[in-house]
Amino acid sequence: MSDKAAEVQVPFQLQCSVNGELKTIAAPPSTRLLTILRDEMELTGTKRSCEIGRCGACMVLIDGRAVNSCLTMAYQCAGKQITTIEGLSANGLDPIQQAFLEEGGFQCGYCTPGMIVSVKSLLDDKPNPNVDEVAEALSGNICRCTGYGGIWRAVQRAIEGRRYWK
Amino acid sequence: MSMNVQETLTSPLVWHPQTAAEAWQYKQTYGIHSVFVAGGTLLRTHWESGAAPMPQHFIDLSAIRGLNEIRVGEEGLLIGGQSKLQECRTNPLLQRHFPMAVDAIRSIAAPSIRNLATIGGNIASIVGDSVPALLVYDASLIWYNGQTEQEEKLSDWLLAAGQSGYRNDRLLLSLKLPLKSETSRGDRDENSTNSKMKRFGAFHKVGRREAFTPSVVTAAVSGSITDTGLLNKIQIAVGGGQTIPRRLIEVEKEIVGTAVDGEMLRHLFDRALELYEPREDVFASASYRKQTAANLIVTELWKASGRFIGQGG
Numbered sequence: 002m003s004d005k006a007a008e009v010q011v012p013f014q015l016q017c018s019v020n021g022e023l024k025t026i027a028a029p030p031s032t033r034l035l036t037i038l039r040d041e042m043e044l045t046g047t048k049r050s051c052e053i054g055r056c057g058a059c060m061v062l063i064d065g066r067a068v069n070s071c072l073t074m075a076y077q078c079a080g081k082q083i084t085t086i087e088g089l090s091a092n093g094l095d096p097i098q099q100a101f102l103e104e105g106g107f108q109c110g111y112c113t114p115g116m117i118v119s120v121k122s123l124l125d126d127k128p129n130p131n132v133d134e135v136a137e138a139l140s141g142n143i144c145r146c147t148g149y150g151g152i153w154r155a156v157q158r159a160i161e162g163r164r165y166w167k
Numbered sequence: 168m169s170m171n172v173q174e175t176l177t178s179p180l181v182w183h184p185q186t187a188a189e190a191w192q193y194k195q196t197y198g199i200h201s202v203f204v205a206g207g208t209l210l211r212t213h214w215e216s217g218a219a220p221m222p223q224h225f226i227d228l229s230a231i232r233g234l235n236e237i238r239v240g241e242e243g244l245l246i247g248g249q250s251k252l253q254e255c256r257t258n259p260l261l262q263r264h265f266p267m268a269v270d271a272i273r274s275i276a277a278p279s280i281r282n283l284a285t286i287g288g289n290i291a292s293i294v295g296d297s298v299p300a301l302l303v304y305d306a307s308l309i310w311y312n313g314q315t316e317q318e319e320k321l322s323d324w325l326l327a328a329g330q331s332g333y334r335n336d337r338l339l340l341s342l343k344l345p346l347k348s349e350t351s352r353g354d355r356d357e358n359s360t361n362s363k364m365k366r367f368g369a370f371h372k373v374g375r376r377e378a379f380t381p382s383v384v385t386a387a388v389s390g391s392i393t394d395t396g397l398l399n400k401i402q403i404a405v406g407g408g409q410t411i412p413r414r415l416i417e418v419e420k421e422i423v424g425t426a427v428d429g430e431m432l433r434h435l436f437d438r439a440l441e442l443y444e445p446r447e448d449v450f451a452s453a454s455y456r457k458q459t460a461a462n463l464i465v466t467e468l469w470k471a472s473g474r475f476i477g478q479g480g
Contacts, residue, residue, distance in 0.1 A: 013181070029178030031225065053212045054280055055379070066253075067279040072211045076181045076227065077283075119279065140378035141277025 015075045019044070020088030030076035035059045038070060038085060046086035046114045057142030060115035061085050067122035069141070086114035089121060097121055097159045106155030108146030116142050120156055128163055181225040187234075187311040187338050190226050194336050195313070197224040203338065204228065205249055206284040208276070209292055234287075234340060237261065243345040245309075248287025252297075253278055255286050265344055267370040267387050271300035274372040277379045287339045290321070293328050298412040299387040300370045302404035304344050310337040318343070322414055329411045364399060366391045367471035371463045373407070375450065382407040383451045384459045388467040396472065398427050403439075405460045410445040415464075417442055427472040435468065436461045 013030040016023070019042065028037055035052075038044045038061070047070055048058035054069040061070045062084040089095040097120050100106070107113040116139065123130055123138035130138065135156055144152060181204075184190040194201055201224035204210060213219040228234065234249035237258050244260055255261055256272045275281060275289065275296050289295030290308070298321070306321040317337070327333055368389035374380030390401035401419050406412025418438040425431050445456035 030181040031178050031221070053215050054208060054276070057277070057279065060279055063282075066282045068282050069279050072208050072280070072283060074181075074207060074211075076183075076225075077207070077229070122278075136378070137273070138278055141279045 013076065015078060017078045017080060018082045020084055020091060026075075028075045030074065032075045034061065034070040034073040034075065034078055034083070037075060038083075044085045044087050048111055048114060050111070054141075055143070056112070057115040057119060057139075058112050060118040060142065062088075062118060062122055065122065065125060067119045067138075067141075084118075086118060089117065095121065096162050097124070097155075100159040100162060101152075101155040104154040104158050105151040106147070107144075107151070112142060112144045112146075116144065116152060120159060124159060124163060129160060179221060179223050179225050181227055183227045183230050185230055185232070187231055187340060188313070190228060190231060190338050191311055191313045191336070193224070193226045194338070197222075197226075198336075200224055201226055203291075205288040205291075206251070207288075208280050208284040209288060228287075228338075239346070240343070243343045246286055246342040246344070248285060248290075248339045248341055250286050252276075252281035252284045252286060252289065256281060264346060265300075265304055267300040267303060267368050267389065268297060268344070270370040271297045271372070271385070271387070274370075274382075286342060290342065291339060293325065293411055294406065294409055296372060296382050296385050296406070298325070299385045299404040299406045301342070301344070302412055302414050303368075303387040303389045303402040305402075307343040307345075308339060309341045309343060311340050312337045316340065325411055325413065363394055364391045365394075365471065365473070367467065369467050371467075373459055373463070384408075384445070384456050384463065385412065386460050386463040386467075388464055390468075390471070392427055392471060396426050396428070398423055398425055398431070398468075401468075403464055405439075405443045405445075405464070407456060407460070408446060408448060408451070410456075415439060415442050427468060432465050432469055436465045439464050 012027065015026045015028055026037055026041055035047060035049060038047045039049060047061055050056045050058035052071045054072040057069065059070040060067050063078065063081050090098060097117050101113060101117060119139055119142050123135065127134055182193050184193055190203065194203065200222050202210065202222045204225045205228050214221040228249055234247040236247045237250055237260060238245055239260065244264060246255065252272050252275055256269055262269050276284065286297065289297045301321055308319050308321055308324055310317045310319060370387045372382050373384045374382050384407035385405065387404045391399040393399050401423050403415040403419055404412055405415065418435060421438065422431055422435055439461035440457045443457055443460050445453050447453040447456065
């Protein structure tokens with residue numbers, strides 16, 4: 002083993018960017034990102050629900066890509082850019098959030114932050130997605146209230162809004 | 168607010184080897200108290216559900232150079248074991264030459280999971296949904312055993328891994344998919360027709376939901392039919408749920424070279440029922456899985472046979 006693989010480990014400190022601010026967080030390396038965001042940083046817009054990556058309520062962006070924070074461990078976030086739902090609205094509502102409001106893309110609202118983060122990841126990658134691409138992008142987000150109709154309308158409005166403002 | 172006390176007390180140590188040799192050395196040092204971790208998505212769900220205890224040592228594979236590359240080698244496409252599933256799903260080389268593998272990967276979980284999970288992890292789970300498609304492409308695995316690299320057919324490893332008491336401390340470096348002459352010439356479409364041969368291929372996953380569902384049955388079928396309606400080549404692999412995927416080599420040999428007609432399809436259906444031995448669970452019986460797999464396989468061949476099917480009854 003190399004020097005880097007020494008038998009004694011120094012206490013882990015997570016260094017990363019959260020919503021544009023550099024952070025150093027003392028935490029066990031296997032701690033879930035979800036725990037760090039909610040319990041340590043009080044960023045409670047990221048929701049705790051299934052905790053096994055099935056529902057998408059805890060979705061965040063890591064280096065711009067949607068990831069389930071309940072499955073992501075602290076050491077996997079070292080040096081990364083993490084964006085939560087709070088980060089999306091740091092300078093006012095994101096157009097995607099506005100689209101969800103205008104189209105009623107929510108009911109109880111618990112899944113909504115995760116939905117919006119997934120849509121943000123999709124539209125940043127593919128500004129003009131087709132129906133299959135939207136369905137695939139949101140396949141990891143579950144809503145138990147809306148029947149998805151309002152969510153589909155909101156995504157469509159967000160797509161059209163980006164086209165209009167481009 | 169302080170960190171959860173229980174989480175702190177039970178937290179494992181995480182090692183970050185820079186080379187395969189270092190990773191292997193860690194595994195030798197910590198043995199059954201350690202685990203190789205790539206994306207960690209499946210492991211995490213096992214730990215959360217209590218299906219497996221969280222080991223005391225994680226061996227993080229993400230820093231090992233070269234394990235997240237997808238490139239053309241001398242004998243085929245080499246996919247590093249640390250390649251994210253989403254990178255595989257969108258890779259142009261995979262899309263061009265191995266579309267069934269891309270379809271299979273697209274059916275695994277959701278994009279957010281695929282952004283973390285790796286192809287190596289999916290294979291190492293033994294029952295990953297990519298495996299049937301990889302079997303049909305005659306994939307090999309490149310392992311590191313502490314001294315050298317070893318190449319092993321995926322099908323051979325699955326047979327060994329299915330034995331009780333099987334233990335594997337080797338590190339999966341990469342996956343190799345042979346580039347066939349016709350695919351390397353750019354004939355990517357597995358459902359294409361030229362003057363002599365009609366090629367076909369499809370991957371199917373049946374679950375209990377439309378998307379993001381655990382598989383009940385997975386099936387991959389690939390082959391070609393001559394312009395006279397004879398089956399020229401055939402590869403069939405089945406898996407799903409907790410069933411270790413396998414090729415149906417026996418029936419492949421029986422039907423290759425024969426006419427694709429009703430009699431042959433009935434034989435294929437009956438033999439698929441016999442050969443496929445799925446594990447059942449509380450959601451789906453073995454009988455249901457057998458019927459589903461046989462239907463998927465036969466339907467694919469029936470669709471491919473097109474105009475020939477009416478001639479044989």
